Amino acid sequence: MCWSWSEPGVGSWAIGSQSLTSPFILAPMAGLTNWPFRRLALSYGAGLTVTEMVSAVALAHRGPKTVGLLRTDSRLERPFCAQLFGKAPESLAQAAQIAQELGADIIDLNFGCPARKVVNSGHGVALLKDLALAESLARAVTRAVSIPVTVKTRLAWAPGWPGVFELAPRLAAAGVAAITLHGRYGTQGFAGEADWAAIQRLAENSSLPIIGSGDVTSPEEAVSRLRSSGVAAVMIGRAARGRPWIFRQSLEVLGGGEATPPTWEERLAVALRHARWLFEDLGPRAAFPLRTILMWYARELRGAAALREAINREEKVERQLELLEISFREGAYQR
Numbered sequence: 001m002c003w004s005w006s007e008p009g010v011g012s013w014a015i016g017s018q019s020l021t022s023p024f025i026l027a028p029m030a031g032l033t034n035w036p037f038r039r040l041a042l043s044y045g046a047g048l049t050v051t052e053m054v055s056a057v058a059l060a061h062r063g064p065k066t067v068g069l070l071r072t073d074s075r076l077e078r079p080f081c082a083q084l085f086g087k088a089p090e091s092l093a094q095a096a097q098i099a100q101e102l103g104a105d106i107i108d109l110n111f112g113c114p115a116r117k118v119v120n121s122g123h124g125v126a127l128l129k130d131l132a133l134a135e136s137l138a139r140a141v142t143r144a145v146s147i148p149v150t151v152k153t154r155l156a157w158a159p160g161w162p163g164v165f166e167l168a169p170r171l172a173a174a175g176v177a178a179i180t181l182h183g184r185y186g187t188q189g190f191a192g193e194a195d196w197a198a199i200q201r202l203a204e205n206s207s208l209p210i211i212g213s214g215d216v217t218s219p220e221e222a223v224s225r226l227r228s229s230g231v232a233a234v235m236i237g238r239a240a241r242g243r244p245w246i247f248r249q250s251l252e253v254l255g256g257g258e259a260t261p262p263t264w265e266e267r268l269a270v271a272l273r274h275a276r277w278l279f280e281d282l283g284p285r286a287a288f289p290l291r292t293i294l295m296w297y298a299r300e301l302r303g304a305a306a307l308r309e310a311i312n313r314e315e316k317v318e319r320q321l322e323l324l325e326i327s328f329r330e331g332a333y334q335r
């Protein structure tokens with residue numbers, strides 16, 4: 001199916017009953033795309049955000065930690081897309097119902113995670129070794145919920161194996177509303193390059209909207225992938241870390257303009273907002289993830305290495321933020 005993103009100007013597209021106004025999506029990233037990060041991406045116009053992957057078995061037990069992964073604000077995150085992983089049709093279907101009850105507008109199924117722990121237990125991209133099971137999981141979920149169901153997957157388990165080209169028509173027949181394809185094999189992890197020619201082939205040959213994922217590093221690349229590959233939307237993952245404005249910039253480029261770089265004041269304000277929202281969720285425990293997160297925002301400062309060391313030594317969020325502010329405000333570090 002072809003989508004008309006080739007003309008400047010923003011249109012809209014849909015996943016089943018859910019219409020979306022931007023074709024640039026924040027990729028799900030375990031440990032990262034919690035509500036604070038998704039909220040920032042949304043504030044910069046991301047068309048869709050997806051939760052981190054949530055275990056179907058754990059969700060069925062309704063443990064507070066697992067339910068917490070589905071925290072959102074329904075005034076700000078619509079549609080709300082919850083990603084689930086599981087390998088048993090019944091428990092995945094049950095978890096999807098719970099996610100729907102908790103406010104999900106879209107259920108995304110993870111058939112793509114290559115992490116050893118996930119694959120060794122038969123989850124994530126290991127499901128591509130058994131396409132009949134993958135299909136039956138999707139069918140069980142589409143039958144269990146009244147909201148659109150999507151699947152995020154990779155090319156195949158390994159080169160030479162049947163994979164997404166065989167699976168896509170089966171998923172369409174099972175009632176799946178869209179497929180996200182990360183253009184790598186399961187056995188590849190993150191090595192090599194994402195195969196956008198294969199993503200384009202799927203987009204040209206599938207009846208479903210295809211979302212392309214892999215190695216988009218700039219707003220210009222997001223737009224050129226969107227225009228040249230015929231996908232309905234492009235996902236941005238690693239390049240959005242510390243750069244949530246990439247969604248605004250991608251829309252600027254799509255509209256025929258140039259990407260406006262954020263000012264240093266904006267970068268600092270966004271970093272502080274990210275930290276504040278994380279602190280609201282985690283309290284003093286936020287100091288640990290903030291060691292990494294604050295440096296995403298500060299990595300382009302001169303003297304970033306010294307700042308990283310100083311922030312790593314601090315156990316109090318307040319002190320970490322003071323150090324960050326001094327670095328930005330003194331301007332001494334700016335490249």
Ligand SMILES: Cc1cc2nc3c(=O)[nH]c(=O)nc-3n(C[C@H](O)[C@H](O)[C@H](O)COP(=O)(O)O)c2cc1C
Binds near residue numbers: 237
């Ligand atoms: C730290 C990290 C965690 C990820 N976690 C998930 C996940 O929970 N679910 C998922 O479908 N993909 C996950 N991914 C894959 C991304 O969604 C995306 O497909 C991949 O990173 C390629 O896109 P990128 O080059 O824009 O980062 C993760 C990637 C990274 C780097």
